[in-house]
Structure formats: structure tokens, C-alpha cells
Amino acid sequence: MAEKVKKIALLTGGGDCPGLNAVIRAVTRTAILQYGYEVYGYKFGYRGLYNNDLVPLTLESVSGILHRGGTILYSSNKDNLFDYQVEEDGKIVKKDVSDVGVENLKKEGIDTLVVIGGDGTLTSARDFARKGVNVIGVPKTIDNDLEATDVTFGFNTAIEIATEALDRLHTTAESHHRIMLLEVMGRNAGWIALESGIAGSADVILIPEIPYDINKIVDKIRQRESEGKPFSIIVVAEGAKPLNGEVVVSKVVADSPDPIRLGGIANKLAIDLENLIKNHEVRSTVLGHIQRGGNTSTYDRILSTRYGVAAVELINEGKFGNMVCLKGDTISYESLENVIGKTKDVNPDGELVTVAKKIGISFGD
Amino acid sequence: MAEKVKKIALLTGGGDCPGLNAVIRAVTRTAILQYGYEVYGYKFGYRGLYNNDLVPLTLESVSGILHRGGTILYSSNKDNLFDYQVEEDGKIVKKDVSDVGVENLKKEGIDTLVVIGGDGTLTSARDFARKGVNVIGVPKTIDNDLEATDVTFGFNTAIEIATEALDRLHTTAESHHRIMLLEVMGRNAGWIALESGIAGSADVILIPEIPYDINKIVDKIRQRESEGKPFSIIVVAEGAKPLNGEVVVSKVVADSPDPIRLGGIANKLAIDLENLIKNHEVRSTVLGHIQRGGNTSTYDRILSTRYGVAAVELINEGKFGNMVCLKGDTISYESLENVIGKTKDVNPDGELVTVAKKIGISFGD
Amino acid sequence: MAEKVKKIALLTGGGDCPGLNAVIRAVTRTAILQYGYEVYGYKFGYRGLYNNDLVPLTLESVSGILHRGGTILYSSNKDNLFDYQVEEDGKIVKKDVSDVGVENLKKEGIDTLVVIGGDGTLTSARDFARKGVNVIGVPKTIDNDLEATDVTFGFNTAIEIATEALDRLHTTAESHHRIMLLEVMGRNAGWIALESGIAGSADVILIPEIPYDINKIVDKIRQRESEGKPFSIIVVAEGAKPLNGEVVVSKVVADSPDPIRLGGIANKLAIDLENLIKNHEVRSTVLGHIQRGGNTSTYDRILSTRYGVAAVELINEGKFGNMVCLKGDTISYESLENVIGKTKDVNPDGELVTVAKKIGISFGD
């Protein structure tokens, strides 16, 4: 009797990230070329699983996407089938509709679900695994803050973009003797600020893990002045916090119902620094969404491809309920049960912060 | 009797702009190699002329700067010696100190002053010319809005950076079915938004010259949805204005003492659009200072070099009181008397706007 | 009576060039959105016209191609239907098959043929026009050497790539005190070498229009040594020629049946220079096909879009037999009868060569 062909499906969840398409391509090519699987994709993450919005993935449909940011499967940020927003009797309610997802998989004969996403998306993956679904996870976070893996794709692209922005700000800072702030991503973990700050020759790096004292920033600026460098570059993670827990901002910003929308910590810090320093103009730039898109860096293309191939290998070996990861330079995997909720913050006493401090970068502490 | 060696001095005024260093290099090299002049630079624009803050420029000191943004001579934004802020009897007063500048030139034996700057800086150049100083002007505005010259350096670099940002935003917009806004420079003239919008495949371009109706923007977004493109890219010049003259923003922003500092037109427009559209997330990014710095584009390096060489030729021919310019593909010059205060706005009925409209770009009008 | 819908077809001929896709996109969008034409493309240039290999072009099929090099319609280098290679009675013969092309156009009801190509491709376009076909030409040459238009698309992208390569070679040249040669495109006209050489801070530029004396190159290298710069950068157009008409190469290269294949003028010149100079290593790099592909520059995206829109305007106005072109900063057109065979060489006494010489660049003359 002929063996049944395996059918697998991918979905991408959460914010987009350079490398998603490279994972989708590697999974699809390996599954088809090596194992003859049929490959599908759910559109818009779990929402597509709920709506059974399924598209076939072929060698043709993944051609030419290796280098492109974004995800050809689309993504949604908040859809969790275990707590899903549905309309019932004319009212919006939240309920567990995960069974619909399980049913849809059965109906289509999907053997395995490959879930590419961050902590939220992978939590649902674990929960589907608990319900008996064959799940493989692929970690995605542009912030590089998952404990279970040494590096996540998208991070290298993000720090390249942030570093290029810092390079650009340098010439203006120097020409006008200004203080230039650049706000980069990192609500909870400061990796992007830390690594782009080292690479982009920042003078001050502010990250959530090391609360800053604004007076220490002023000290650094003054010290540089005294050394004949009357300009400074400051890179700020969006989650950077002052020591006393309060951003010292002009009242109008503090009173706003949506202060983040109005420009982020860098804009506020710029106002406060200019008030304190007086003899320099201070300017801020919020890098924002430019960090997440466009062409994927060489490093991320390779890492994503390795992850994608490894995911199919796990399927082939029947090792479900696991997430692929990178340990040192080796591709490995870990149980989804063990990885959820574990983030990797910057260690204020770790090697990278120490390196930055040794070459003279201030963290405002 | 031995002929006296000519001594010339350069200064750069106003906001920095990629290509300034290329002009400085071309002037210095041509002056030294072709005519044996001595070349000097005043630091920080006219402030340096006032303080006689003079540095020699040599083949060595202009080596390796062709591609670098910024200005090795530094710049200041506001110093006008004809209306200069000085301390007198313990009070800050404004007065005409241009004679100090003229004296300093004489004292140092500077025959000719080469002034690289925008309209404000060149106005002073004209005024010094009226006082008998040998002046040559080189036009600088990243906004490309001078009537006297077809193209100014820095503009091409700026639209390359803005276009790359638009390329990056595309992948995120498409992956999340979002509306993405990018705010670019252009307080009075929308050239950067217009050209980067065409090159970056924007769906909507908003410029000061064409006041927009926000409902027309919504129409365009809806039309794209109906064509299977549930995402849109909008590029906004910082000086873009709504038809009715008022930005429809949430009250807290409108009431702010410094609304521009709080994020610019793009942030405000994003809030308003999200309120109107409802079925898409709207995100904005303000490109800011990243547009002005870093490496100079190939086009701008060549144009700046041509300007620099032409400036020295004018000196050699004794054609003082003129500004170099580009007409079509020909380097030429015009009297400073004729160029001041004449800006070149985007023509709403001109070829470039028409081209954009023909391929389907909306201007919100 | 209902008006018949117009049907137009595009084809691309000759070597690929960044901007082709931007022209195809602009023609297609303008034709569909403004005039409701049906748009088609012949694959592989005139060969597709001969084989009636026609594909429909829609808003969807030209989506996402603005920035991409190459041509979605494919191109062939040599197919001329007026002298076409066909098999007849088992033998390969050349004959005029242009009537097949005319018939195919009629059969499909194609009203107008838009031909994007260089001198060879446009010569056929003119010949089809003479046979009564409605033809519009769009000029394409990466070398920028057409007399009828001030700038061709692809050229700006090419000089950006060449300039970046020169930037890269500088650090190695300086670190090792080497002479580095870069060979760029330009068999008959030296524009790419000239403009990238100015932008990339070359010390020597060798172009077909100015035959070089190798001893003058050595003189320049020696002069730089004496000024404390014991390294030099030389950019060489592939068609650069020595004064005496002979490249002085080692015998093995000279005797080769395919010397160009073996590495180009730069490799040969490197051998000869090293023999003459002795105290420096000399290294050469042939940039080759990297110059033609990949992402299209901002400048070229805009120029190509303008050309594409203008081509459709000519169709709409019934102005057939013309080629769109750029004069100064104005889009215009000229009769195909007047443009064929007229190339624009670098003028050895023109402004750009003069500028280069004034800042100290040697042309080996």
C-alpha cells in the first residue's frame, strides 16, 4: 500500500521581521525536495487557521523571496485562538476557539503545523501541542531577547540599519556641535541599542536594563567637550528608563493620553537634555518601522535558512512539540514547554556592556 | 616684481548637507593645483569670520573627505553679521558687525570669500559684495528649492535615503496590511517627498504646494483595498498642509506649545487617518536628521565637484558677486543680486506631478 | 458605436539595464489607468515578436518591479528581424523576416509597439516605422552615449556601483601602498569611467576618447609618491586604448585568441604597470556584470518612470515614429529617423574632463 504523502502547514505570527520569508522558503524547499511533503501556508497567522485560509506553497511560490523582508503569508499581531475575539449574539466576546483550529487541520489533512513567531505566538503553539497537534516552533523576535536561543533572525538586519543611521547622524552632530539622539527598538531588552551603539560609535547607550541618571549623561557630554569633542551621539532603546522611574518631561508631553505616539523617549529626553545643557542643540530621531523591513542581511538569510531546514528535519524525525534554536554555532532544539516566557535581558555586568564601558561608552549609570 | 599670491577663504553656513565637503575639496584642489592660491577656511560660517577663526586648507587637509557628509569647516545656522547678537553693557543686543568681517578679511589679506550656503547665508554674501568684498556664492539647499539653479547638491542623497526608507516600509505595510506614513524634509517645497515618492512607489504624496483633503486620502486607500491591495504607503513633506488650513489633530497635540517637536505632521495625520479608516493600523515614521548625513551619493559628489571647480574659475576670471549654478546640464553663474529670495516650488501642474498622477499616485487633491 | 480599445505592446532589446522594469511599469500603469488601453509584452525582444510570444501586462503583473533591475519581458542581444537567423532546408541562413513581425502585430490587433532598447534595437524600430508600424522608442544604454538624449536610465545606477567599488579599493590601496585598477564598462564611450572616477576619487581615468601613454600614468604615480601618497587608484573603461594603438602586454596574453575573455584591459595594464613601476604591487579588478543588475538607483527609477509616461503620451497624441528623450531637465522626443547611429562620446575638452583635470586627475595624456 502506498504511503500517504505528508502535508505540513506554516504560519507566521506577531510583528514582521527580516528573515521570515527565508524560513518559509527553506521549509518549503526542504520539505518538497528532500521528503516530498505537500506544503501549505495559513494566511495572517492563527486567524488564517481559524478561517481555514490556506494557500499551497510550492517551489515557484517561494522563488525570489529569500532576501525580502516581511512575510508572504502575512501576519497578525494579536490573534490568539485560545482567547479569540468573536461576535456572538451581536456582541464582541472573547472565547477559546482553538478547537476550530484543530478541526481545520484535520479537515485538510495537515499532519504538522510549523509556527514561526515570538513568545505570544509560540505560547499558542505550545497549547496546540498540548491538544495533540504536531507542532514545530521557529523563534522570531527582532529584539533578540529569547533565552532559549543565542540569536534570532532579524536582529542582525535591525542593528545594521540602526548602525547606518548612527553613521549618518555623526556627520551632522560633528558639523553643528550637536547632541543627537537615536531611538531604536527594545521595549524590554536593550540588545539593539547596545550592539548598534557599539558598532555605530555612540557615546551614550541607554537601555531598559540599566536605568539612567540624566545628570550622568550631562557629565559625559561635558567630559567630551573638555576633550575637544563638542558633540555626542546617544542611542536610546524605546524602553529606556530613568533611575527614579520617571521621565522628566515637559508637562504637556507627560499629560498626553498617548505619549509614546507623540514621539517616544528620545524626543522627551531631547527636550530635557536641551534644558539642562543649554550650550548645544539637541536633536532626536525615532528610527521606528524602518528597522523591521526591506532587504534581509546576509547573516539573517543564513540563520533563517538553517532554522527552516532544521524545522523540517524535526518533522522528519517525528520530534514534535519542539522549537529550533541556535546554541553557540550549533543548530539545536528545545521543548516548547521549556521556552515560553523566558526572556534574555542584557546583563549589566555581562561581557558586551563591559566591552562598551571599557572603550568609554556611558550607560548613564 | 613678483606677483602677490592670491589668498582665498571659504565658509559654510546653514544646515549641513551632503556635498559640502566635496565643494571644499574641489575649491581647495583647483585653487592650489591650477592657480597656486593660498586657501583658508573660516570655522562655523560667518561666526568664524567675525571671530577671525581661520584655518589653512591644504591638499592634505581635504584628503579623504570627498564622500563624507557634513562640513569640515563646521556650520552655524543663524549667524548673520549684519544683524549679529552681541553682548553690550551686560545686555544681549543685535547689531550690524559686518565691518568686523571686512576688517578681518583685510587683516589676513584674503582676496576672495567663497560662501557656500542657502538663501540666508547667500543674502549676507550679497551684502558683503555690496560692501566691496570679492564674493563667490555656491548654492546649498537639501530641499532643491532655489530658482537660480536646476539642481542643488545634497538633494539626490536625501531622496536616495528617503526612497530606501520607503522600500523598507513596503514589506511591513504589505505583511500587516497597514497604512504607513513617512515624513520627509520639505518645509516650503515638496521636492523630496515628490521625487522619493515616485521612486519609492508611494500611493499618496503630500506636499506644501498641494493642500490635501484627508477624505481624498481615505478614498485612495479604499480604492486600493478594492483592487486587492489592502495597504498603502504615504510620503508626507514636513510642510504638507490640509486644504482647510488646519491639521485635524487630537486636542492634546494641537494644544501643545511645540507640536512639531512632538512628532510632526505625519504623526498627527496617522492619528487622524486611523480614526477615519478604522479597519487598518496606521503607523508613521519621521525620517528626520538621517536624511542629511552620512555618505554623499555619487550624483552629489560629481555636482559638488563641478560647483567647486567653477567657483575657482570665477575667481580666476575676476567675476565676483556671482553664484555658480546648474542650468540643464551646463554649469553657469548668476549675479547674487538676482538670486536672493527666489525659491522654486513644485508646480502642481508641472511634468513631475503630472507623471506621478498618471501612474496613479494621489496628492490628496 | 463603441470605440475600439487600443492595444499596445512593449518589448525590450539588448543588454539588460536597471530601469527597464520601471519603464515597463510606467507604460503599463499610465496606459491602463489614464487611457484604458490593453497592454501586452513580447518576450525576448524581437524574437518574441517573430514567435508571437505575447503576454498580457496588468497592474498586477507590474506590481513590485519598480526597483528591480533586469526586465520581466526578458531580452535578447542580437535578434534583428530584418536580418534574422533561420533554418531553411537544413541550413542556417539570414533573411528579412520583418513581415512576420508586422503580420503578428496585425493578427493580435496591436496598434502600437513600444520598443525599449539601444541603437541596434531602435534601428529595427525605425525600420518597422518605415513599414508603417506605429512605433514609439525609449532609449536604453547603460553607457549614456546617445546623442539624442542627455541622460539614459541605468547609467546612474552603474556609476553608483562603480563608485562604491572605488571607495572599497581605496582602503586596500592605502593600507598596502598599492596601485589598484578598476575596469568598468564603456567600450566606445568613457562616461562611466569618467563620472565614477570623479566621484570615487580616482587618480587616473583612462577612457577610449583619450588614448593614454603608459609613461604618463607612471609619472602620476611617481608624483603622488613624492607628495606622500604612495598608492594610486586607476579607473579604466573597457575600451581604453594606448596612444600608439597597441596594448603593451606580455606575449602570452597578446597571443591569446580571446584576450578580452582573459581579463580585460585592466588586467593587461596591471601587468605592464608592475613591470614598469617595480616598487609597488599593482592589482586589478574587473567589475563586469555587477554593474548592470540589482536594485535600480533612485535617479534611474524617476527617469525611467518619466520616459514610460511620456511614451504613452506620445501614443495618445498619435505622435508615432518618435523616441522619448531628456533635454536638460525636460522630457521631449525626437524622430527615430534622426537619432539612429548618433553616439555621444566624451569630449576631451569638455567641462567634465576639464573639471577632473583641474582637481588633479590624470587621463594619461
Added chain:
Amino acid sequence: MAEKVKKIALLTGGGDCPGLNAVIRAVTRTAILQYGYEVYGYKFGYRGLYNNDLVPLTLESVSGILHRGGTILYSSNKDNLFDYQVEEDGKIVKKDVSDVGVENLKKEGIDTLVVIGGDGTLTSARDFARKGVNVIGVPKTIDNDLEATDVTFGFNTAIEIATEALDRLHTTAESHHRIMLLEVMGRNAGWIALESGIAGSADVILIPEIPYDINKIVDKIRQRESEGKPFSIIVVAEGAKPLNGEVVVSKVVADSPDPIRLGGIANKLAIDLENLIKNHEVRSTVLGHIQRGGNTSTYDRILSTRYGVAAVELINEGKFGNMVCLKGDTISYESLENVIGKTKDVNPDGELVTVAKKIGISFGD
């Protein structure tokens, strides 16, 4: 009694490599800011040690070099003081002049020598260590082929440049249905070809570690044709070798006294492939020196900075005779005695080659 200030000196040896300046900067800044050392540099590697060509390195002299390729200390490729070419009695002889180096160090009071270089340069470092000199090694090889460290700086920059070149070649290959070859560095180890090939979507990767059968390459090209992809991209390490040990080249190339100079393996392979395939044009590009220079990638700036700081820490701890290295994601060190001569080839059965094969890349085996 006041403690004597420590004096350390750096030198860079071998081919230049992006990241050298970042190491120099990190060593200098850490040494001065953290430990108050005096820092010097020998120019041109060991030749400078022999000639006592010493320059002071200060915070000022290492300012602005973090991102720049090359080495501000210059480098020489072949100077080995243990077998140094000197003139003696009018004849060129080779002799051990290492004592001169030791004497120069003593004379200047240099406590420690920081040597940044590849295997040859580090072999001398070890030999100086055996003579009692305090030496710290920093590994440098753009090929990433040192066993003692997981990653060397410069490699990431090189694969980024090679990947961008592959991206560019794709559009031309596809537009013309061509076979395009790109030759990259890698005389003994194929890491650059392997990683850029994966990232740049190559169809065939040829590396020294896996001898190729040209017929297998033809098979791959034919297979792609049959799948509707009548074009292919091949990346070739310069040291790639055919299975039978002989490159099948046209006689004129094989007979040449300097076949590598005439264009490298890619050019030869292109001729042979075109002869075998016939229905496609085959084109080759040799990336050459462009891979080594220009701006340093973000990844390499960070790694180099970490190496530089670690080198000074070893000095501070008195751990001489060691080389810094990276193990997994941890900075560590190993005795120079243990690292010399140990290279890290691509493992034909390792994860990366396997990944490449799984997604369908052929190695011609």
C-alpha cells in the same frame, strides 16, 4: 616609588581586512582609558618593528576609524623577521633579524606587542614569544578558516559584499537566461563561497573542500531548465578544484605562465561550461579586491571591538603568549603555541553544506 607606565605597541600583518581599524581603536581606547598605558603602532607590520618605525596612538588618532576598512598602521604581506630579506655585501640574502626587533622593543621600552594577523604573522608572534617577548595575538583572516576561533572579523563583511554581488547577477541571469559565475575569495577554505552562496541564492557552490565534476554542474543547469528556470547562478571559491585535479581549460589559458592572473577559475570554468552547454551564454565575474575593503559591517565592528578589549585585558592580567578568540558566543583565548598551522576547512558533511544541499544547492559532487 611611582609605578612605571606600561607601553604597548600594535602591528598589523598580512592582507588587509575590514575590522583591523576597529581592533586598533578598541585596544588603544581601552589601554588609555582603563589602564593609562601608552600605546604605539609599528607601521607596515614586522617591517616597522625592524625599522623601528613607530607612531604614537592616541584617542585622537583612532577617532573616526571604527567603520573604515584597511589599517591605519599599514600592512605588509611577506615580511618575516625570522627569515628577512636584507642586502648584504651588495647581495640580497635572507637571514634571521628577529634580534633587531627584540632590541627595538627594549630600546623604546615597549612592554607588550599586540600582533594582529593571520597564520604567518602569528607564527612570528609565537616565535617572538619564545624569545621572551610579551606578545598578545589577535586572529585575522577574511577566509574564516582558523580552527582556534569560531569567527574571524572581516568574514561577515566579505560575505555581505559577495551576497550583494550575487543579488545583482540574478537580475541579469534571469533577463537573459544566462549562466552567471561569481568567483570569490577562498584559496584553501570555501567559507565565503558557501555562506554567500546560501545567502545569495546560488544554484551551485564550488569550494576547495568538495572537488567538482563539471558534468554534475551541467546536470543541475539542465534540471533547472526542465523546471522552467533557464538560468543559473554559480559561486566559485578561487581554490575550487575539479574532481580529476585538472581544470579543463582551453589550451591557451592552460599554457599561460600566470593563469590565475589571467582571470581565475571562474573565467576558465565559464569557457568550459559554455562549450558543454551551448544553449546558454555563460558569463563570469571575479569579485577580487572589492571583497576586502570599504566600510566594515556591523557584525565585524562589534567582533573586532570585543577582540581589541580582550587583548588589553590579557595584557592587564599578564597572560602573554596567547591569542584572543571566540568560542560560541564567548570571548576567550588560547596559547599561540597551540593555534599555529591549524586551519578550519569546510566539512563536506557538516551542517552548513547539508543545509545548502537540502534546499537544493549543488556542489558539483
